[in-house]
Amino acid sequence: MNKSQTAAQQTATRQAHAFLASLKVGDTVLLDGSPITVKRALYQADGYGAWESAQVQLSYGPGRYSTEVSAARIGAGFVTLTRVDQ
Secondary structure, X not given: OOOOOOHHHHHHHHHHXXXXXXXXXXXXXXXXXXXXXXXXXXXXXXOOOXXXXXXXXXXXXXXXXXXXXEHHHHHOOOOOEEEOOO
């Protein structure tokens, strides 16, 4: 756990991790309000298993822009990610 995070940020990061873990490849989510598809399900970015570094890879489609979103970035409020009901 990052010592510089407040208790509220730690809680938000834990909730973000649980949300990311629920996503499956092909799910559509809103990244800061823009629809985007999950390209790679939850994985540990640092190779050590720290749950704050857990992230998903998102893509706008084949050959288009993709990005990775981590639990820490969501918990800190840098990005918002919400599920689109299908």
